[in-house]
Amino acid sequence: MNRTTKLDVVHPCYNPHEGWEKELLHYYKIFVSQLPSQVEVKLYLVDDGSIRGVTEAHLQYLRENIPAFEYVTYSQNRGKGFALRTAIAKTQGDLIIYTDADYPYRMENAWEMFRLLNDENYDVVLGVRDDHYYSQLPFLRKIFSLSLRTMNHVFFPSMFVKDTQSGLKGFNQKGKDVFLKTHINSFLFDMEFVVLASRRKDLRLAKIQVHVRDGISFSQMSWKTIKQELLSFQNIFSRSK
Incomplete structure (x- = not known):
């Protein structure tokens, strides 16, 4: 029996554009559709102190459509590095991949990153543009x-x-440390x-x-x-x- 792999996907955002929540859900569904069936995915959205663009209605929409979803935020804008450290510190999965909430890179790149982490057991996989x-x-x-x-x-x-x-990187728990x-x-x-x-x-x-x-x-x-x-x-x- 194949062991379940827990994958945490982390997306930072700050003052996102209109329609961002539908865009995120669209690309998230495409991403998880090609993952092996034994992979359990949790999505972390970390809001870097947005003053506009993120409402409770947006978050409820994501909660209703993403089985495992966690929203992380704080009041003051601190920068993307701070945001990602805050969210990644909360992750518990075997593997973590982070990228922007609009999924700016081709989905094939994210699938390849997951495969290298999961199948070939790399500790850190770095995207190069x-x-x-x-x-x-x-x-x-x-x-x-x-x-x-x-x-x-x-x-x-x-x-x-x-x-x-x-803006696309992934790692296991050793890389997380x-x-x-x-x-x-x-x-x-x-x-x-x-x-x-x-x-x-x-x-x-x-x-x-x-x-x-x-x-x-x-x-x-x-x-x-x-x-x-x-x-x-x-x-x-x-x-x-």
């Missing part, structure tokens, strides 16, 4: 993303992957996680190439945000010495 992804980014966001990849080559040559900012050791609250929490995981000789790491699904549009990145992330980079580098 293809070149087409960068061609779709607004100018400042593109410059920052490409610059960060170059900086990772220079300052972290032994890092397992140099493209660290893909590493993720919860991150400190960065803003976007570079992903990079900090990869730096920490790359140092662990006892972790089996794998990477997959991920592709943006049709219909996704990317937000602008301000100079203020770029300055903040550069400070986060300096923080990570200082901690890594």
